[in-house]
Amino acid sequence: MxxxxxxxxxxxxxxxxxxxxxxxxxxxxxxxxxxxxxxxxxxxxxxxxxxxxxxxxxxxxxxxxxxxxxxxxxxxxxxxxxxxxxxxxxxxxxxxxxxxxxxxxxxxxxxxxxxxxxxxxxxxxxxxxxxxxxxxxxxxxxxxxxxxxxxxxxxxxxxxxxxxxxxxxxxxxxxxxxxxxxxDALAELRRSNTALGDFAGRVSHDLRIPLTTILGYVELAEDDPDISQGSAAAEYLSRIAGSGRRMQATLEDVLDYSKVGGQLSRERFSLLALTAEAAGDLGQALGGASGIHCDDAELVADRAQIRTLLQNLIANSLNYRSTEHALHISISAVTGETGTAVSVADNGKGIEAADRQRAMEPLVRLQRAGDGPGSGLGLATCRRIAKAHGGELRISETPGGGTTVSVWIAA
The missing domain is CATH 3.30.450.40 (GAF domain)
Structure with missing residues (x-):
């Protein structure tokens, strides 16, 4: 006892x-x-x-x-x-x-x-x-x-x-x-994010090599004179190429999503210059027929991550444009004592209020008729970038119709 x-x-x-x-x-x-x-x-x-x-x-x-x-x-x-x-x-x-x-x-x-x-x-x-x-x-x-x-x-x-x-x-x-x-939870999350980034990098690298090889052989086959245009073989090759390129884009999106939100490297840069670079990556130029306009402002943030953010938001505006009028994208920034709000407003299809929160979740696509291709990671990536900068991302309606995405960057 x-x-x-x-x-x-x-x-x-x-x-x-x-x-x-x-x-x-x-x-x-x-x-x-x-x-x-x-x-x-x-x-x-x-x-x-x-x-x-x-x-x-x-x-x-x-x-x-x-x-x-x-x-x-x-x-x-x-x-x-x-x-x-x-x-x-x-x-x-x-x-x-x-x-x-x-x-x-x-x-x-x-x-x-x-x-x-x-x-x-x-x-x-x-x-x-x-x-x-x-x-x-x-x-x-x-x-x-x-x-x-x-x-x-x-x-x-x-x-x-x-x-x-x-x-x-x-x-x-x-x-x-x-x-x-x-x-402890934050430290574990950081370790998890680092492991995720490493894993995504390895997987992306390992998958891109055979995928690039497949697409290379598809291109060679498409140029083969023995395969006539309009034949069943040509159609199959076209479908393989389309699926392969979509997979390649998804791999890049997953890799981008896993990388953002970590340690920041803040520096001063021009919003106008960075927007021009991001638009150029999408084959667009500012002003003129592109309909993309940007006000200049000085930002202090992680330049690489903000470039990714702008590129994703502009790509979304291009993908979800309205068929009823010419596309117009306006990028601006307002700076106060506590930080800067960067806004990307378009006159596209818009996002219903009930769908806005869901649209920011990873791998979620609204699946609307006429929408362009995407992986469902664009807004999720932008949201992670905003949080990494001590801010948040909000979606609202552009006056007159369309979507305005506002990203708060803490000072």
Missing amino acids: NGAVTYSHEAAESDRTTGLREYGLVPAEAGEAPSLPDAEAAKALDNLVQLAARLCAVPYSVVNVITEGQQIQIAAFGVDARVCSREDSMCAQVFLPGTTTVVQDASQDPRFAGNPFVTGEIAKVRFYASVPLQTASGLVLGSLCVFSDNAVSPQAEQIAMLEVLAQQVVELLELQHRTLQLN
């Missing part, structure tokens, strides 16, 4: 240590105090312990984290934050049951009379009150503790408010926990 009890205690402590580690409260090295995520969180804890001491009219207050072998003070008022062994800790004797402990004179309490914080070996604590820091899941992280060198008889209302402050400490540590979880 004793063995079973011992095992249960050790298992419980192991689980609690795991929980403390998830909250970032177990230090990397023995004897070190853990660091809160930022200066604001540390200041908030300092304010809470100071308020706790003032509330109970005592000179000292601390937030203790109790590990398997130590008591770590992560905030303190009236004393310097320190680390001691769990064996010497007063809070370690009473914090696990999850109930508040109030002792008017610790030297008269058998639980604490021989403790070095009471005997004078470390301190001469007399009044002592401790509120466990218990999360909603039942994990006890440590305690909010107030104490004095003199015997004190606190009012019940003071202890009740001390318990409220302890809950505020728990909520602050919960916020740290969520921040750590988000940071």
